[in-house]
Amino acid sequence: MIVGENMRYDIAIIGSGPAGLSAAINAKIRNKNIILFGNDNLSNKIVKAPSIDNYLGFSEISGEELKDKFKKHLEDMEISITNKKINNVYSMGDYFAIMSGDEMFESTTLIIATGVEYLKPLKGEEEYLGKGVGYCATCDAPLYRGKKVAIIGYNEESEEEANFLSEIASKTYFIPMYKKGLTRSEHLDEKIEVISDRPIEIKGENLANKVLFRDSEIDIDGVFVIKDSASAKALVPGIETDGPHIVVDLNMQTSIKGCFAAGDCVGKPYSYIKSAGQGQIAAINAVSYLDKLRLQNR
Amino acid sequence: MSKILATSKEFNDYIENGVSVIDFFATWCGPCKMLAPVFDEASSEMSEAKFAKVDIDQNLEIATEFNVTTVPTMIIFKDGKKVDSMVGFMPKEKIIEKVKQYL
Numbered sequence: 307m308i309v310g311e312n313m314r315y316d317i318a319i320i321g322s323g324p325a326g327l328s329a330a331i332n333a334k335i336r337n338k339n340i341i342l343f344g345n346d347n348l349s350n351k352i353v354k355a356p357s358i359d360n361y362l363g364f365s366e367i368s369g370e371e372l373k374d375k376f377k378k379h380l381e382d383m384e385i386s387i388t389n390k391k392i393n394n395v396y397s398m399g400d401y402f403a404i405m406s407g408d409e410m411f412e413s414t415t416l417i418i419a420t421g422v423e424y425l426k427p428l429k430g431e432e433e434y435l436g437k438g439v440g441y442c443a444t445c446d447a448p449l450y451r452g453k454k455v456a457i458i459g460y461n462e463e464s465e466e467e468a469n470f471l472s473e474i475a476s477k478t479y480f481i482p483m484y485k486k487g488l489t490r491s492e493h494l495d496e497k498i499e500v501i502s503d504r505p506i507e508i509k510g511e512n513l514a515n516k517v518l519f520r521d522s523e524i525d526i527d528g529v530f531v532i533k534d535s536a537s538a539k540a541l542v543p544g545i546e547t548d549g550p551h552i553v554v555d556l557n558m559q560t561s562i563k564g565c566f567a568a569g570d571c572v573g574k575p576y577s578y579i580k581s582a583g584q585g586q587i588a589a590i591n592a593v594s595y596l597d598k599l600r601l602q603n604r
Numbered sequence: 605m606s607k608i609l610a611t612s613k614e615f616n617d618y619i620e621n622g623v624s625v626i627d628f629f630a631t632w633c634g635p636c637k638m639l640a641p642v643f644d645e646a647s648s649e650m651s652e653a654k655f656a657k658v659d660i661d662q663n664l665e666i667a668t669e670f671n672v673t674t675v676p677t678m679i680i681f682k683d684g685k686k687v688d689s690m691v692g693f694m695p696k697e698k699i700i701e702k703v704k705q706y707l
Contacts, residue, residue: 394635396693396695397642397695405634436691440674445633445674446673446674449660449667449672449674528673543635
């Protein structure tokens with residue numbers, strides 16, 4: 307087996323909750339070459355659960371204990387977790403390009419099991435996306451040379467984006483949405499104006515031109531919204547979603563061929579055993595997709 | 605490789621007749637690089653529409669005229685008029701599906 311960045315995996319799985327793990331186990335049983343992205347804690351949601359009463363076979367198990375059992379299962383099957391945050395996945399036609407910072411991984415099929423962590427978008431945020439609202443300041447900055455921009459930052463990393471923009475824009479506003487940001491960070495460039503009020507709406511005509519607060523507003527040419535967990539739409543551009551959920555059929559197939567999704571990210575109920583079941587369905591259908599491809603290419 | 609339209613005149617002549625799809629891109633933009641081969645493939649599968657690109661650093665005025673605020677942005681023109689746009693990376697099937705609506 308070739309190991310390294312140049313290999314193309316059969317199945318890439320994003321997420322190490324019950325859906326992702328179950329997908330990984332089922333794909334491994336069918337001898338597929340897989341890569342599983344996640345973290346060593348598996349799922350923060352599970353670890354925090356005091357008691358789980360509806361997981362078949364385990365009555366009154368704690369989240370921590372269930373996590374350990376999951377881990378043991380992975381170890382027994384020699385499945386390792388690649389601890390990397392995935393920023394974007396691009397459907398390239400016959401493969402998926404999975405981006406983590408500057409690194410790229412390739413796979414023939416994809417299973418999304420990222421869970422839901424839904425930050426409700428601001429009013430106007432989605433409406434003006436690409437019309438003055440963006441999610442990557444460093445990408446689009448040159449389009450805002452000499453213009454007025456606002457950064458709505460949900461994490462500390464957003465300060466860097468604000469600094470980057472302030473070198474190009476004529477005026478940069480920074481609107482912190484996280485606790486620590488409320489006291490002005492010393493890393494923030496002097497020219498940046500910090501607004502410690504909650505924004506309620508992004509407004510505009512053809513293009514976004516205002517951010518509204520409870521009692522005030524600012525005029526801007528562009529707004530960047532910087533968050534930790536990107537929505538499924540931002541993670542996999544072009545995928546069909548319904549609110550916070552990815553649209554799938556009964557085979558866990560999404561609107562993009564070769565791409566499957568399972569667990570909380572496809573909808574309610576948010577339940578561990580449902581997620582595990584869907585992970586299995588996704589893996590089995592990814593395998594049959596791979597088999598069909600092999601027959602076609604023969 | 606899809607043709608790069610280098611001047612406003614070239615751009616205007618190109619979109620004047622029929623359905624054309626213009627990819628507004630930048631050389632430094634990651635998603636633009638990923639879109640390039642997908643855009644070329646869509647182009648080779650659709651003889652009914654024309655596909656070309658505009659480098660926003662070379663032709664910022666065209667990008668501004670059509671309100672491009674994010675790269676990549678693909679704009680569909682029909683007989684010189686903007687009829688639709690797609691912001692960000694898109695899989696080939698989605699691009700083709702969208703363009704077909706205007707043929």
